[in-house]
Amino acid sequence: MDQERTSQEITSLVGREVYSNNGVFVGEVDDIKLDLGTEIVTGLALRDPNEELFGADVRGTRGVLIPYRWVRAVGDVVLVNDVVERLETPEEEGEEVVA
Template sequence: MNAAPEEITSLVGREVYSNNGVFVGEVEDVRLDLDTQSVTGLALAELNRELFAGRVDGNTGVIVPYRWVRAVGDVVLINDVIERLETGTDEPEAETEQQAT
């Protein structure tokens, strides 16, 4: 994604849902690759507690790889791979990120 700075910052605060309509979390920040000037991930907070039960605690967020993003509009839609975390599929998991307290 080679978006203008105003487009990147507009992602912050948007709710993130899977393709199946399951709430995942809220965009807190974006991960950038400065060499390629592209977004590589979305840092999520306010996570769906049921979806991440036993995987993250209240002070931890996750970084979702940007390749999982399917669409950006009023909300961000990502692949339903996030819902398969419990199934143990081979798809790489979202990274956890310790939030500053």
């Protein structure tokens, strides 16, 4: 029925820029994480993530995966909750980092 239309809508997310509610650039959608059993989008794989948000740990990586539940709106760009701006690394929280 609408499976073809739905798949086109999902793939249209690829390439869109992702911003927080506050207008901070987060990254660009590179791929979609999909639960095949339920056919529900569960995450967005972002390329070129904002190093100021995610720290130097993302340097040299292919990107980051954010939960789809953080998505607030999809239009010309994807808007996500500002929770992404409040991410802290274990060092910032005072926890020991285990390598």
